Amino acid sequence: MRLRLPTLLVAMLSAFAGSGCNLDWEKPGLGAPPPERFRAARPRSAPPLRAARDFAALFRSRELTGFVDQALDQNLDIGAAVARIEQADAQARVSSAALRPSLSVNNIAQTNRTPGTVLVPTSGAGGLTPASSDVLATSDFQAVSFGFFQLGLTASYEIDFWGKIQDASSAARLLANASRFDRDVVEITTIAAVLNAYFQTLAARDRLRIARDNVLIATEVFETIKLRFGVGTATGMDVAQQQAILADQRASIPPLEQNLQQTENLLAVLLGRAPEDLLLEGGSLAKLAVPAVAPGLPSEVLLRRPDIALAEARLASQEFSVLRARAAFFPSITLTGLYGLQSALLKNVLRPEAVAWQFGSELAQPLFDGYALQGQYELQKGRYQELATLYRKQILSALTDVENALVAARETERQVMLQADSVTAWRRAYATALARLREGTIDTVTLAITQTSLFQSQDRLAQARLARFRAATGVYQALGGGWSPTTRDVEIAQANAVYEAEKGPWP
Structure with missing residues (x-):
């Protein structure tokens, strides 16, 4: 018995409903509205910032x-x-x-040869005997060759019903x-x-400038204390102490130099340039x-x-x-169609009798797939x-x-x-x-x-x-x-x- 499309749809949907799949979905809420003001600013409207x-x-x-x-x-x-x-x-x-819809040219040109050892005609009524028969002569093994040629268009379209x-x-x-x-x-x-x-580059230069100025200041004080030590108004401890302060200031310069150069390199990369190409006035x-x-x-x-x-x-x-x-x-419903020319011989492919067309529809309804669709639904x-x-x-x-x-x-x-x-x-x-x-x-x-x-x-x-x-x-x-x-x-x-x-x- 052949079922009509509506009857087939009802039957498939009934089978689907009885499969135990759960399609209920309640979207989660997106939270409460934003507060009326910021704690660190007055509640006042303001236009957006300017462009970069x-x-x-x-x-x-x-x-x-x-x-x-x-x-x-x-x-x-x-x-x-x-x-x-x-x-x-x-x-x-x-x-x-x-x-x-998808539309494509579907041209086919092929030739097939079936060996006579696969299909062996009998000498009598035109039936087939097994190829293993021992009573056939060598002349009874006849190979068969045939061709197929097609010029045409194929189309398909899935109806997005759901x-x-x-x-x-x-x-x-x-x-x-x-x-x-x-x-x-x-x-x-x-x-x-x-x-x-x-900003970090300028700050590194400021700190480096300060450190070098401090070295000059510490050097001046060190020379003053040495003069006092020479006349006996300062002790060796005073000289050593100021010398340590001067050494500390000099030791602070290399890390600042390193920070400055590395920050300039970072800036160059952000600008899409090699560090050697960056010219920074500062x-x-x-x-x-x-x-x-x-x-x-x-x-x-x-x-x-x-x-x-x-x-x-x-x-x-x-x-x-x-x-x-x-x-x-x-269910998914797909329409397919073909229109073109077909012939077993290439010389006949353009004859009017070679016109061929085909139109069809396909309905597919998943019934049981090991709950793969249900798993995909839950995943999403x-x-x-x-x-x-x-x-x-x-x-x-x-x-x-x-x-x-x-x-x-x-x-x-x-x-x-x-x-x-x-x-x-x-x-x-x-x-x-x-x-x-x-x-x-x-x-x-x-x-x-x-x-x-x-x-x-x-x-x-x-x-x-x-x-x-x-x-x-x-x-x-x-x-x-x-x-x-x-x-x-x-x-x-x-x-x-x-x-x-x-x-x-x-x-």
Whole structure:
């Protein structure tokens, strides 16, 4: 008995329903809404930060702005991220290809020869006798040759009745969007690294300059004490003590030189250049400006972070992967067709009688596969659960980044002010101690303590300035680095344009 298609569908779905498969899915929640304000800032709305180059210009260093431009154009991590965008766009085209019919040329030219020892005709009624028969003559073994020639087109198309192919296409297109957000994350991270490397280079030069000045100061004091020792107003202990201070200052220079050269090498790599090709004028951190940045509201920040958009796009893509895995349980219907010319002889392949066509449909319904489909479905649901958890974590991390960056910016500013006061005080103390030394009214122990404290205070001030500029970079990175919802809309529109350009005339 032949079943009609609706009857066959009902029978297959009934068998599927009775197989014990569970297709229920309740998506996990994505957490509570963001807080209304940051603890470390006033609850006030603010526009997004400027783009990378404009933000770098706020430090008032044309050299730094030029380095940022070079990084945007030549950084290898950004270049790799751009290549991943191209890969994701190509994968989206691959995943969307099944939405459209496939058409191909299917030309065949073949000749087959069947040995007479396989099929041996009898001399009588035209039947076949076994090849092992002992009564056949040698002339009865006749080989058979025949050919087959075809010129034609074959087509196939799977009807996306359950949306399985569309879900795969949507998942891949969302991953193409995610690749663009990933590139933005890489860009912001790279620009922050360039800024910090430049600041660290200037700080290393400041500290090296301070160390060399301190060597000159310690040398001057050492020569003064030696003169006093020569006239009997200083002891050998005084000379040895100052000599040790001078040696300590000289020993501090090689690590600073090493730090400076290695930081310059790091900056060169971030700019996509060899260390030998980097030309850095430098200067001092004290000559740079520190930009003031308004953080805005937490809800605004979450819309300005490309890593949040990246996590959201991956989560949305995974939802379609879950739907695709669920649709795999249902029947698939494929239409196939062929139209062309066929002939056993090449000379007849273009005759009108050689026209051949074929049209068919195939319906496949999985009944039992060892629970492979159920396992794949559970796997995709588990992956969605993981990405949903990571999405919530990304939101909390973003809010924490902003809070920490604001706290760092505020406290490092205070630290620089207080440390500058400390340097001023120790300079006055050292000047007084040195004057009394020359007058012979102070012992060298007090001078040594004052001198060492001045050296340490100056070095701490240079490090505090570096921490302040790094905090400014942290604010830039935490607030999304010039990225905005407008940027997101533009990049999604670009991805859609790429898809539409490659789609062709099919829906």
